[in-house]
Amino acid sequence: FRKDFMWGAATASYQIEGAWDKDGKGQSIWDTYAHTEGAIEDGTNGDITCDTYHKYLEDIKMLKRLKATHYRFSLSWSRLLPTADSSAPNAAGVAFYNKFIDGLLANNIKPCVTLYHWDLPQCVQDKGGWQSEDVVEKFKEYADFCFSQFGDRVKLWVTINEPHVQCGFGFGMGIHAPGIKGQFSPIYHTDPMNACYQVSRTMLLSHAHTYRMYSSKYRAKQNGLISITLNSDWCEPKDPSNPDHVKAAQFYIDATLGWFAHPIFKDGDYPDSMKEHILEMSKAQGLKNSRLPVLSEQEKNLIKGTYDFFGLNHYTTRLAEQITDETQAFAIHPDMPSFVYPDPSWERAGNDRLPIGSEWLFIVPTGLRKLLNYISKTYGDPSIIITENGCSTKHSVNNPGDTKQLEDEQRCRFITSYLNEALKAHLLDGVDLRGYFLWTLMDNFEWAAGYTERFGLYHVDFEDPARTRTPRKSAATFTKIIEE
């Protein structure tokens, strides 16, 4: 790896901070969603979670002990701007992040700050949220505020984390905040599946306007880098000699990674395969136009090229073939013609007691090397930063297992083997890889799975009011790799 390679861990505000209603913080859509009965698998929420708001000095010590050069975390929009109005900031929120950033820098750890990791202020949601055009201006205003407050010290920015997961989970399947199951809404969309596409457009525009605002207003003075983080599985045809399987694998990548990567890193627009298929599906349902909003020439020019690096979150791999009547029920999205599934031989994330970690996570390190090569070739050899990669164990309510799992051999292997493939992509294939952030520093609130899934290098005892953190073996493994 490069001498200046970024070695870090990653987290997100709602997943670790707690203090959900303290010191003037406003509510976010995740506060609302997690407080909704039945929304979270174990009935928990992020009200306290790791209590980083009060224990941030410990987090910094843990990072120092890991020998991390960088730390990726997100800002809570509603902690900084409780009414989403930048002329009425929450002084306590600003002070918290100032202390935190200063503490990191004092320990020689550089911050990588995500502006938005899924916790939209509830007051913005109440006015239409990501389904309203107004959000673009609001997001820009929030970003402007953050650059003005923290940009003198923060030199690495991520605008939005994993927009496609958010569109799919929050506005299609409705299993993440704000929990919209593609319902009919007379105000913002007129078709049941339209919400996730409307939202993808406002996210793209918010990202692009923010990037351009940073360039025109702050770049010369602050000299930082800014981009977006996209999540992608690697996907390959079940039978590489079958053209239908090849097409299905490519479509899956186009409609997940390409959905946002093509507009930003390629030509300003969605992949042709996605546009064509969604138009066809829309027409088959009697719609006159595609439910995927058309991006105007002006919007395409605005979006195209708005990146300084490619932020990649990667966890797992899938095989693909064309969907059939029998497999239709397993489609991840009504507009997804590819049936994707893991190879039965792949190892699952998990442990001896509960062999299935996160249900979707299969350990396929070679997928990372292939994906890095794909991104490099498809998007003109951008500098890539792996902004998330990690492995989980599951601890269900009925079968708590051993949440501590300090001897987490599988996670050690996961880190070593994925990094080894990343190194091959860099060294042997020439991919311009600049950094690696492990998900995650410590066990935390894993969205709809609550505390049932643990990804941490550090175990956190959520029964203990002190939220004691204990290093797992993987923390030492990761440190050894960083050191050497």
Ligand SMILES: CCCCCCCCCCCCC/C=C/[C@@H](O)[C@@H](N)CO[C@@H]1O[C@H](CO)[C@H](O)[C@H](O)[C@H]1O
């Ligand atoms: C034709 C249109 C097709 C639309 C397709 C919609 C797709 C829906 C979304 C599918 C997502 C698949 C499941 C993916 C899961 C993970 O990769 C995801 N959890 C990654 O998010 C990060 O995960 C971490 C650990 O889970 C952590 O929680 C972090 O906060 C997330 O950023």
